[in-house]
Each structure stands twice: as C-alpha cells, then as structure tokens.
Amino acid sequence: MAFFRNTTVNLLNLHYGVHALALSGGGAFFAVFLLRAGVPAHGVLASLAAILIGRFFIRPSVLILGKRHGLKPLVIAGTILTALQYPLLAEVNGVGWPLLALCAVSSLGDTFYWTSYHAYFASLGDAEHRGHQVGAREAIAALVGIAAPLLTGWALVTLGPRVAFGATALALALSALPLLKTPNVLVAADAPGALHAAWPGVLMLAADGWTAAGYVFVWQIALFLSLGESFAAFGGAMALAAVAGAITGLLLGRFIDAGHGRRAVWLAAGTMAAALIFRATGYGHPAVAVVANAAGALVNAFYTPTMMTAVYNQAQASPCTLRFHVATEGGWDAGGAAGCLAAAGLLWAGAPLWAAILLSLLGTTAAFALLRRYYGAQASGVAQAPTPVR
Template identity: 40%
Template sequence: MQLTAIRRIYAHTGLQSFVEASGGLFVVGFLVKQGLSPALALASFALVLLSRFALRAAVLPIAHAHGLRTVLLLGCGVRAASFLMLPFVEGMGLLLVAYILVSGLGSVLYWTGYHAYVSAAGDNAALGRQVSIQQATTAAAGIVAPVAGGFLLSGAGPVIGFAVIAAMQLLAGLPLTGAPNPAVPRESRADPAIVSAGRRIYFAEGLQSGCSVVVWNLALFVTLGQSFESFGGALALAGLGAAAGSLIIGRLIDGGRGTYSLALAYGLGAAVLVLKALAWASPLPALIATALGALAAPMLATAMLSPLYAMAQRSQCTLRFNMATEGGWDLGCSSAALVAAALLATDFGYTMPILLGLLAIAGIGWGLTQWYRGERALTA
C-alpha cells in the first residue's frame, strides 16, 4: 500500500491526538494543582492563545524559506519543549511567563502549519470523508490516551509524565518526515473575501471551543476532586462513542448535504452545552454530559473543518488563509477563557461561561450556511 500524503497525515493525526488527549487536555487542570486558582489558570491559558496571536507573523518567513511541512515539524519540536517546562511551573512567576511564550510559539507553528498542510494535501471532492477519518482517529486515541495520561501523571509524577508526553510529541512528527513539503510562493495572496468569511467563523469556533471544551474540562476536573485518574477516566469513557458521529457527518458533507450536517452537528452541540451548564456541579450528571459532548465533538469539528479546508483551497494560498483565520480562533477562545476567569473570580460559577457558547454556535451555523449557499449558487 502506497504511503500517500493523506495517509501520512492520518498516521500523524493518530499520534498527535494521543499527545493532546494524554497531555494537552491536562494542562489547565495541572496549573490548578500547581497552586493557581481556576480563574488564574484560565487566564494563563488565554495568555498562551494571545501570545500565539502575537507570534503568528513568525510562521510566514519560515514557510517561505523551508515549506509547510517544516513549519509543522518545527511546531512539534517546540511543543515538546513546552511539555518539558510545565512540571517546573509553580504558581505565578517567571517560569509561568516562559512557559506561556514557548507554548504559544510551539502551538502557532504547529496548528497553523497543520491546517495549511492538510488544506494543501487534501482532495477537495473528498474533504468530508478525509476530515471525518482524522476525527475518528482522534476519537479512537481519546479512548486510551486520557487514561494513560492520568495514570502517568499520578503514578510516575509530572516530571516523568510530561517527559513521556514530550517524547510522544516528537514521535508524532515521524510519519511526515518523508511526506511532500509544499512550497509557499512569496507572491501568493489569499482572497480577502474568503479570508474575511473564514475569520468570522473561526472566531465563533474559538469562542465555542473555549466554552464547551476548555471551561468545561476545568469544571469537570474540579468536580471530580482534581484527580488526574478520574479526569482521564471520564474523558476515556466519553471517547467510546465519538468516532461514529464523525463518520456520519463526513458522508453527509461529501454527499452534498452540508446544511443537513450543520443542523445535526450544531443542534446536538447546542443541546450538549445546555446540559453541561446544568450538570457541571455533580459527578454523575457531569460524566453523562461529557459522554454526549464527546459524541458531538467530532461531528462539530468535521462539519466545520471540511468547508474551512475547502475555503482555504479556494482562497489561493492555504497558509495565508490559515494565518489570518486562526488568529480569529485565538481571539475567540481567549475571550471565552478570560470571561470565564472574570466570572469565576467573582464567584459566579461555570454555568454562564458555558452557556456563552450558544452565541458562538449560532454564529458558526450562520457563517457556514452562507458558505454552502454560495457554493450551490456557483454550481447552479
């Protein structure tokens, strides 16, 4: 079987998903364990995203000189370094500032490079299926990785635990070492109208992710007694039903039923947000909400990323498109984290920050519906 670029991406996605589910999802909770209040932990996460926003201009000269694959692989290396630093962060101080900057740099190199690379390598006619396979791979890793991460951090300790996760982060780059390295012509420019539409959708998606994932995971961690094992077990249990949802939504998109996929994915997403807002304070309802959220998550990601990758291809420069639009995601997610931090600092609890995500879901649904209407008009 030929190891094509898209198959290399699938292999990389599986390994990277293991890193995210065994390490990345634990970061905010770990900062709380290290002495930060939940509000300060969320504010620190927001600063990582804002540093990402500020450092994004560094991506372009690297991509011009060395190609998209190099940007992605460099991001893997810098992110590994950030995991090695994390165990030594103890409360507020210079190490926290250093971690925020290194994590932000690694994250902007990795995610901007990743989305631009997938956009360039993907087949536009089959993007729904290809993205759904990536999301199914993520869901499969999400069954095992959180348990592994929880027991690793509790049993081996944070220094060894995050060192293993850093090694996995480096290993995740291996499938791409022999992959094509798309060049980015210096004269290339992205279509301003498509970029503008994509930026609005990405801002709303960042806001939604901040409310339904970042804030929710912290609420779940606190509700489960700040136990890494319990938190990892909850996420692993939730991952069991996630793969099926992503495959269903991918087939709807490739079959020309994008608007149906939006109604299904974002209708379920809105219902889950309401349930999470009501359930966060008690362990059993919180676990049920987490399981339903895991079913919705890959459906939401596939429904959004498939048209956004198509937008990136249509924009004529996938890197510039992703640089511009992912800045919107950073601002949206950091806004959610900062609003939640302010509400938590004033003892408002997690309900209102989670429900803020309903506004984001409405914004995403409207933006993607406009895109599909425009696509139908072009083919009519």
C-alpha cells in the same frame, strides 16, 4: 473507500493520530494540572488567553518562514516545539516564572504547528472527499484517545508530573516521523487577494474559538472539580468520551460529501448547543458530568467535520493556503482569547462555572449563521470564497 487512496493524507492522519495520542494524554490535563498546581480557575483561563494572544502576534512570522522553506519543515518544527511545553508544565507551582515561561513556549509551538498543519492538510487533501478525510482523522484521534488519558492519569498519581508529561513530550516528538515521507508544499512569494479570500474563514474560526473557551477550557475545569479533583477519575471520563467518539467518528463526513452541508449545519449547531447546556447542568454532579463529557462525541462527529470541511475547502480554493490559515488561525486566537477572558472575568466576579460554559452559546450561534451562509452559497454554485460578511 476512495478517500483512503490519498497516501499523503493517510500519512498526515497517522501523524495526527500519534499527535492526538499525546494531546489526549498530557494535553487533556494541561488546564486541570495548572488548577491543581495552585493557579485559581480564573487565573488558568487568563493564562490560556495569554497563550492565545501570544500566538496572535507570533503568527505573521510563520508566513515569512513558510515563503522561505515551504510548509513541511514548519509542520515538523512546530511538532517539536509543541513537545517542549510539557516539561515546563510539570514545573509549574502556582503563579510565577515557570507559568510565564510555559505560556511563552506554548504560544510559540502552537502557532507554528497549527497554522502550518492546517495549511498543509488543506493543500494535500481532496475537496470531494474532505468530509470523509476529516471524519477519518477525528475518528483516529478519538480511538487513540481511549488509553492515553487513563495512562496519563495513572502516571500523574503514581509516577509524578515529570514522568507523565515527559512521556507526552516524547510522543509529540515521535509524531513527526510520518511527515518525513510526505512532500513539501511551497508558498508563493506573493498572493494578491489572499486576505480577502480568508475573511469568511476568519469569522468562522473566531466564532469557533469563542465556543471552545467554554466548551473545552471552562468545561475541563468544571469536570475536574465535579470529580473531586481526581486525576484518575478525570482520565477515566476522558477515556469514556474517546470510546464514544471512536464509535461515531466517521458518521457525518459521508453526509457532507454527499451534498447535505446545509442540513449538517443544523445538526452541528444543534448538537453543540445541546452539549453546552448538558455540560452546564452537569457541573457539580459527578455521574451527570461524566455522561455530559461523553456526549461530546456527537459534537466531534457532527460539528468538527462541518466546520473544518468549510474551512479547508475555502483554504484550498484561496490564492494561498498558508496565508489563509495565518489569517483564520488568528481569528481563532482572537475568539478563544476573548472567550477565555470573558469567562475569567465572570469567575473572578463570583459567577458560577456553569455561567461561563453557557457563554459559548454566543459563539455557536455565530458559527451557525456563518456556516449556513457558506453551505447555502456552495449549494447554489457560488465560488468557495464568498463575499466577506460585514
């Protein structure tokens, strides 16, 4: 398995595994805890949109600091900052100042972490093994995600939110330790053409962000309500999905690396569309909702490696990986915020949750078209950074 020979990527995946342990624990309960704390469903989605909008405006500062210090310190700092939001989450009680503080801190931490992490992973990974490496990363995340939601659900019920989310914050902080042994990656002071090269990736991640609004955020609310607002049942459903994800995690990376990217796009978009329809029909039916949630493992196996292989390879081929991800993550924020606000507007107007879930089909359709364009150009020998889509 040549893709495991990159020691730096192995350390990055170890970091990501511990990070995913926290996110599949406390992070999975972020939206539903707000709902249980008295924030209405449309208010939860509006809060998530506010976090994404904040990230959009903070993101240019990542480039300024990256040029001065390199990528590694930013990933470590972002990891620590993301941990700070969870003690604040425990203090939310309806709409008020704690919720506003949570949105501000979440915007800051998520901006620094995800922008620098994606640029770092793209810089240090191997293009010829990218699908394998992303698939291995997602399989690790699924594997560690089996116990985390069960433990967090139990802790919320028996020990309270301060202990449960405090443990999440500690795990996030500890996930920075493997990064101490990875190299720094310097950022060029100037990179002509970087924004032009990033434009296809911006569009891909904008479509992905819109898709995530219904597939992830609205769905978590729908699943929680379908399970009678039980933290324990919600954690069990997440654990079952993680088991399915661990089984399928490495399935598609090898397929992409073997040169089957165009066929992978059909599988990726098809499984995402099917999962969205399944989740929409499963709302309100506990057993069906649990199965629909577990079926998301196929999305992790097919959709995520297909999307992120394209994005990471374009980033590595661009004049500057950090500038590329500043732009593309901004695209994800814009798409995700727009999707959350559209879903919030539907719910505020009295529409059912299943309608808000199905909004994500628009993003899936756009992602399919963009990924087909990318992998088609790749198969034809066109450069990694194609002409921007108009």
